[in-house]
Amino acid sequence: MTRKRGFEVISKYQDQGINLPTRATKQAAGYDFEASEDVVIPTFWKTLVKNVIWEVTNAFKDTEITMEDQKFLKPVLVPTGIKAYMGAEEYLQLANRSGNPLKNFLILANGVGVIDADYYGNDANEGHIMFQFINFGLTDKVIKKGERVGQGIFLPFLKVDNDTSETERTGGFGSSGN
Structure with a gap:
């Protein structure tokens, strides 16, 4: 039987009770992903308020944002322990759960994620x-x-006439450019 698309647990999380993504109902388009470990996502308001108070008390002098500040400004990566395989002209679109912004105040920093077919099994991660x-x-x-x-959500994509991209993936998360 030829494999078309699906999910596997990555090596690091083997034997750690990771569930493969499933659809919640028979009409659901998306496969639900679970966190593979506990993660704290800090509120960005801590840094915002801290910097506003600093600016006001220091008469709006130039302020250097510290590494500590930046960890509250950066998105937090939530690992799933999952990888996906699919056809060459497909991708996996990552989307937020509809209740996350309303109930948990969580938004996807990149709006939607795009997992390319050649991301599967890359050497970096x-x-x-x-x-x-x-x-x-x-x-x-x-x-x-x-x-x-x-x-x-697995989706097909289209290519333009005379597409000439022959570059091979050389890394993992965020590796295809700045």
């Missing part, structure tokens, strides 16, 4: 799928292992 979140709530959000964090 084996094709590990992760969701990038920003927390706009007032408190830090703790995601527990096994909590559903997002969904993936």
Whole structure:
């Protein structure tokens, strides 16, 4: 039997109770992904308020944003422990769960994620799928292992006439450009 598309657990998470993504209902388009470990997504308001107070108390002098500040400004990667295989003219679109912004104040930093077919099995991270979140709530959000964090939808894509791209993937997450 030829494999068309599906999910596997990456090596690092073998024997750790990772569930493969499934659809919640028979009419659901997306496969629900779970977090493979506990993750804290800090609220970005901490850094925002801290920097505003600093600016006001220092008469709007130039302020250097520290590495500590930046960790609150950067999206947090939530690992799933999952990789996906698919056909050469398909991709897996990662989308937020509809309740995440409303209930958990979590938004996907990149709007939607795109997992290309050649991301599967790459040397850098084996094709590990992760969701990038920003927390706009007032408190830090703790995601527990096994909590559903997002969904993936397999989709075909089209190429333009005379497409000449022959470049091979050389890395993992975010490796195809700046």
